[in-house]
Amino acid sequence: MSSDDRGSRGGRLGTALLATVLGVGVGLLAAPHTGSETRRTLRKRLDAAREGLEDELEDLEERSRPVRRAVRARAEELSRRGRKRYEEALEALQDEADELEDEDTDEGSSVLGPALMIGAGIAAATYFFTSERTATARERVREAAATVRDEAEARWDRFQERRGNGHFADRGTGTDATGSAPTSN
Numbered sequence: 001m002s003s004d005d006r007g008s009r010g011g012r013l014g015t016a017l018l019a020t021v022l023g024v025g026v027g028l029l030a031a032p033h034t035g036s037e038t039r040r041t042l043r044k045r046l047d048a049a050r051e052g053l054e055d056e057l058e059d060l061e062e063r064s065r066p067v068r069r070a071v072r073a074r075a076e077e078l079s080r081r082g083r084k085r086y087e088e089a090l091e092a093l094q095d096e097a098d099e100l101e102d103e104d105t106d107e108g109s110s111v112l113g114p115a116l117m118i119g120a121g122i123a124a125a126t127y128f129f130t131s132e133r134t135a136t137a138r139e140r141v142r143e144a145a146a147t148v149r150d151e152a153e154a155r156w157d158r159f160q161e162r163r164g165n166g167h168f169a170d171r172g173t174g175t176d177a178t179g180s181a182p183t184s185n
Contacts, residue, residue: 033041100112128134 128138
C-alpha cells in the first residue's frame with residue numbers, strides 16, 4: 001500500500017467524521033423532541049448498537065478461532081520443515097567442507113583459499129572503481145599515485161644525471177636534451 005493510498009483513506013475518514021458531526025449537530029437543532037428525550041433515545045440506540053457490535057465481535061472471534069488455529073498449525077509445520085531443510089543443508093555443506101579439506105591435505109595445497117581471496121579482491125576493486133561512495137577515496141589514490149610517480153621520475157632523472165647518460169630530458173616525447181630521438185648504446 002502506497003503512502004498516497006493511506007493519505008486518501010485518512011482524508012476520506014476525516015471527511016466522513018466531519019459529515020457525521022455536522023449531521024448530528026443539524027439533527028439536534030432540528031429535532032422534534034426535547035433535548036432530554038432525544039438524549040434518552042440516542043442513549044438507547046447507542047446501547048443497542050454497542051450490544052449488537054459486541055455480539056458480532058464475539059461471533060467473529062468464535063468463527064475465526066478455527067482459522068487462527070489452522071494458520072498457527074501451518075506456520076509451525078512450515079517452521080519445522082524449514083528447520084529440517086536448514087539442518088540438512090548445513091550438514092551437506094559441512095560434509096562438502098570436510099571433503100574439500102580432505103582433498104586439500106591429500107594434494108598438499110589449497111585452491112579454494114586463493115580463489116576466494118582473488119574473488120574478494122576483484123569484488124573489492126570493482127566496488128572501489130565503480131561506487132559513488134568511494135569517489136573521494138579514488139581521488140586520494142590518484143593524487144597519491146601522481147605524487148609517487150613524480151617522485152620516482154625525479155629520482156630516475158637524478159640517477160641518470162649521476163650516471164652521465166643524459167637521458168633525463170622530456171619523457172613524454174621520447175627525445176633527449178638536444179631534441180633528437182635517443183639512440184641505443
